[in-house]
Amino acid sequence: MKLRALICVLLCAASTAWAENALKDVDLDSSPAALRRGAVTVTSRCLSCHSVKYLHYRDLLKLDFSREEVMSMGNLESALLALTPAEVSEQAYGRVPPDLSLLAKAREGGPRYIYTLLTGFYQDQTGEINNHLYPGIRMPDILGWSGADSTQRAALAIQANEAAAFLMWAADPRADERKSLGYYTIAYLALLTGLLYLVKRKVWARLK
Amino acid sequence: MAAMGVVEDQAMAESDEVDEERRDFLLTATGTVGVVGVAAACWPFISSMNPTLDVQAQAATDVDLSGMAAGATRTVAWRGKPVFVVHRTPEQIAAMAQSEGGRDPAPDQTRVRDARWLVVVGICTHLGCVPNKTESGWLCPCHGSVYDNSGRILHGPAPRNLEVPPYHFAAPDKIVIG
Amino acid sequence: MSQRLITWIDQRFPLTAFIKHALTHYPTPRNLSYWWNFGFLAGFLLLLQIISGVFLAMHYKPDVDLAFDSVQHIMREVNYGWLIRYLHSTGASAFFAVIFIHMARTLYYGSYRAPRELMWWSGQVLLILLMASAFMGYLLPWGQMSFWGAQVITSLFGATPLIGDEIVLWLRGDFVVGDATLNRFFALHYLVPFFIVGMVLIHLMALHHVKSSNPSGINLADKDNIPFHPYFTAKDLFGLGVFLIIFCGFVFFAPEFFIEAANNTPANPLRTPPHIVPEWYFLPFYAILRAIPDALGGVVAMTLSILIFAAMPFLDRSRIPGGARFRPLYRVVFYIFVVDVAVLAYVGSQPPGGVIFQIDVAATVIYFAVFLTLPFYSRWEERWLRARGLPPALQALLDSDTELRPRRETRQ
Ligand code: HEM
Ligand code: FES
Numbered sequence: 191m192k193l194r195a196l197i198c199v200l201l202c203a204a205s206t207a208w209a210e211n212a213l214k215d216v217d218l219d220s221s222p223a224a225l226r227r228g229a230v231t232v233t234s235r236c237l238s239c240h241s242v243k244y245l246h247y248r249d250l251l252k253l254d255f256s257r258e259e260v261m262s263m264g265n266l267e268s269a270l271l272a273l274t275p276a277e278v279s280e281q282a283y284g285r286v287p288p289d290l291s292l293l294a295k296a297r298e299g300g301p302r303y304i305y306t307l308l309t310g311f312y313q314d315q316t317g318e319i320n321n322h323l324y325p326g327i328r329m330p331d332i333l334g335w336s337g338a339d340s341t342q343r344a345a346l347a348i349q350a351n352e353a354a355a356f357l358m359w360a361a362d363p364r365a366d367e368r369k370s371l372g373y374y375t376i377a378y379l380a381l382l383t384g385l386l387y388l389v390k391r392k393v394w395a396r397l398k
Numbered sequence: 399m400a401a402m403g404v405v406e407d408q409a410m411a412e413s414d415e416v417d418e419e420r421r422d423f424l425l426t427a428t429g430t431v432g433v434v435g436v437a438a439a440c441w442p443f444i445s446s447m448n449p450t451l452d453v454q455a456q457a458a459t460d461v462d463l464s465g466m467a468a469g470a471t472r473t474v475a476w477r478g479k480p481v482f483v484v485h486r487t488p489e490q491i492a493a494m495a496q497s498e499g500g501r502d503p504a505p506d507q508t509r510v511r512d513a514r515w516l517v518v519v520g521i522c523t524h525l526g527c528v529p530n531k532t533e534s535g536w537l538c539p540c541h542g543s544v545y546d547n548s549g550r551i552l553h554g555p556a557p558r559n560l561e562v563p564p565y566h567f568a569a570p571d572k573i574v575i576g
Numbered sequence: 577m578s579q580r581l582i583t584w585i586d587q588r589f590p591l592t593a594f595i596k597h598a599l600t601h602y603p604t605p606r607n608l609s610y611w612w613n614f615g616f617l618a619g620f621l622l623l624l625q626i627i628s629g630v631f632l633a634m635h636y637k638p639d640v641d642l643a644f645d646s647v648q649h650i651m652r653e654v655n656y657g658w659l660i661r662y663l664h665s666t667g668a669s670a671f672f673a674v675i676f677i678h679m680a681r682t683l684y685y686g687s688y689r690a691p692r693e694l695m696w697w698s699g700q701v702l703l704i705l706l707m708a709s710a711f712m713g714y715l716l717p718w719g720q721m722s723f724w725g726a727q728v729i730t731s732l733f734g735a736t737p738l739i740g741d742e743i744v745l746w747l748r749g750d751f752v753v754g755d756a757t758l759n760r761f762f763a764l765h766y767l768v769p770f771f772i773v774g775m776v777l778i779h780l781m782a783l784h785h786v787k788s789s790n791p792s793g794i795n796l797a798d799k800d801n802i803p804f805h806p807y808f809t810a811k812d813l814f815g816l817g818v819f820l821i822i823f824c825g826f827v828f829f830a831p832e833f834f835i836e837a838a839n840n841t842p843a844n845p846l847r848t849p850p851h852i853v854p855e856w857y858f859l860p861f862y863a864i865l866r867a868i869p870d871a872l873g874g875v876v877a878m879t880l881s882i883l884i885f886a887a888m889p890f891l892d893r894s895r896i897p898g899g900a901r902f903r904p905l906y907r908v909v910f911y912i913f914v915v916d917v918a919v920l921a922y923v924g925s926q927p928p929g930g931v932i933f934q935i936d937v938a939a940t941v942i943y944f945a946v947f948l949t950l951p952f953y954s955r956w957e958e959r960w961l962r963a964r965g966l967p968p969a970l971q972a973l974l975d976s977d978t979e980l981r982p983r984r985e986t987r988q
Binding site for chain 3: 441442443445446447448450451452453
């Protein structure tokens with residue numbers, strides 16, 4: 191037991207330490223309204239190049255969008271595909287922009303990584319746009335962060351936060367269902383285990 | 399077991415003796431809670447074999463009726479099942495209005511939204527073959543069930559009329575099944 | 577009615593006799609501690625893995641173009657697919673955790689010694705089958721870690737003298753890990769657990785023949801044996817409850833704890849992720865592999881680090897029963913070994929080079945030294961203990977039965 195715990199602690203410390211220190215701290219806003227705004231940001235901005243192919247437009251209904259709102263974004267049955275065909279993006283950027291469905295799980299730091307990336311653009315001395323987290327990135331500064339002043343940035347930071355929260359949801363849309371089922375399961379198991387403990391004690395008492 | 403000691407024999411004797419005691423409350427309660435839990439734990443596995451969400455959400459099928467002459471029949475797929483769409487002639491409509499069908503009587507007007515158009519699921523209610531169109535309705539190739547032009551069973555082994563799927567007219571010449 | 581049914585069956589099949597033999601009249605030492613729960617837990621996990629695995633297989637597609645998508649389909653579209661997958665992925669880690677504790681128990685209490693050598697060896701086979709099964713299963717989701725893990729491990733066979741390249745090619749059925757590899761890994765991943773079931777039956781038949789050891793290490797007088805049922809059924813089920821609470825904590829609240837982030841990116845044979853690590857349960861062995869700078873040497877060392885457990889019954893020359901309980905030196909070495917394995921695991925998770933490499937070499941040397949010096953210090957320790965005078969009960973036992981022969985023989 192002790193060994194297991196030790197290994198786990200060491201491993202977590204090791205795997206998170208190097209990747210995450212460059213990431214900005216952010217309190218994700220995962221309220222339903224924020225997720226809906228995040229969905230709009232992602233579908234209207236990111237989707238011009240990236241896909242979120244494991245989501246279908248009908249999945250957005252789970253965020254309490256109305257049917258009409260979702261239908262105005264796309265066909266309920268189609269996946270959230272990129273507007274630019276993959277070959278065109280590949281020509282323009284040198285590689286196909288990655289699918290975003292699982293990005294929040296696929297990067298160490300998850301949504302914080304996304305947030306830091308979106309708000310990491312700056313203009314270097316030569317006037318080129320670059321990124322602190324991902325130097326040499328080919329993706330354009332989609333929110334216009336590098337040219338924004340501090341008031342504008344406050345609004346953009348919220349937008350980036352909500353987009354990151356939405357992508358976290360997109361990566362794990364069953365998280366709420368999972369956790370609520372988890373509470374019931376653990377409560378049940380605690381009851382059962384308590385009873386089993388009493389049974390065990392009672393049975394063993396016969397030995398005295 | 400020859401050399402088994404006294405205490406062990408006692409313990410074993412006790413374990414038989416407890417049989418009566420076994421019905422006591424604690425054991426019953428624990429057993430019940432345990433069985434309920436095991437049953438509940440089976441559900442996710444059983445449920446995982448039901449149609450997946452993407453299959454359940456499969457789109458409604460649109461059928462464009464323009465260009466279908468009277469007397470023509472089309473077979474379209476709805477949730478993977480064949481659906482027959484028939485543009486009935488005035489004679490057929492009149493004939494069907496006269497009859498109640500056979501084994502599973504039903505007036506023709508309860509089976510159509512617009513008497514010119516018959517829409518039925520093309521799966522024989524006997525054992526699931528797809529019946530073939532004939533002049534007077536359908537004949538199932540598997541065991542010879544005969545349906546009329548309202549999809550009603552006339553004779554043969556099939557117990558029920560061909561099923562009418564949920565559908566509506568989105569426009570005079572367009573129906574949406576599902 | 578039910579009595580008549582049982583009689584009907586008993587005339588045709590030894591049902592009641594079996595229940596008596598295995599449960600209600602199966603004599604079990606009354607002093608077994610909770611460390612003896614882990615064999616039962618391993619059996620439970622085997623069942624859980626098989627059941628969840630069969631249901632996953634109903635939706636999984638072993639094809640390089642479909643595998644990753646089909647796992648996402650399970651996670652998103654299949655009813656409770658996410659639960660079944662997380663049970664299976666977390667279950668694999670739990671299986672290893674339980675087996676490692678089970679083995680540590682055996683080592684600590686010296687349960688590998690006569691007459692339980694065959695239990696130990698069948699357990700050894702179980703461990704290897706479990707590793708094979710877990711390794712092949714890890715390829716199936718076809719993420720970056722899946723792919724590169726399989727690529728690296730299959731490459732290890734390239735160290736075989738003369739025919740290394742041919743073996744690697746044969747294992748993969750392709751020039752890199754590809755469609756053929758994925759398909760055969762799926763076929764075998766489905767099959768191997770049933771070999772494990774067979775081996776567990778052998779393991780248990782041996783157990784029912786030699787009976788459980790116990791913390792005292794002494795073959796208890798018969799008066800201290802109690803029937804397995806209801807005493808140990810109650811204890812095992814209670815232990816299962818505690819285990820399930822912890823297990824479900826991971827499944828429902830931290831299901832990705834045991835899944836590498838990089839495995840959420842589909843396999844890309846043209847790009848290795850910056851830092852590849854095996855699953856945590858392979859880390860100590862992986863560290864031993866990397867401690868030897870020579871390809872063949874590393875593979876040999878890693879293989880030996882697993883197989884050397886089998887030599888324990890020969891290496892341990894002490895006749896003092898009770899494992900570490902009555903053997904202070906052995907106990908110290910046991911804890912050194914546990915810490916050493918933890919250090920190896922940590923080292924295995926780190927990018928190679930520098931200090932890490934030096935720690936790795938040192939820990940590997942200690943790992944093997946623990947085994948190889950055992951014949952010497954175990955004998956020395958026994959002499960020292962006897963010179964100091966043993967507890968009277970122990971002394972009496974040793975006098976009457978210097979070989980510590982199996983209790984069945986002593987009884988006859
Ligand atoms: C699928 C894997 C395994 C299963 C299901 C399993 C199951 C069991 C069970 C139910 C017992 C009964 C006693 C107890 O609960 O401790 C047992 C005993 C034992 N197992 Fe395992 N086992 C597995 C793997 C292993 C491995 C990997 C080893 C060692 C390499 C091992 C070595 C032993 C030994 C030596 C005993 C007898 C110990 C004693 O009674 O003192 N087993 N096993
Ligand atoms: S299936 Fe059509 S008649 Fe039997």
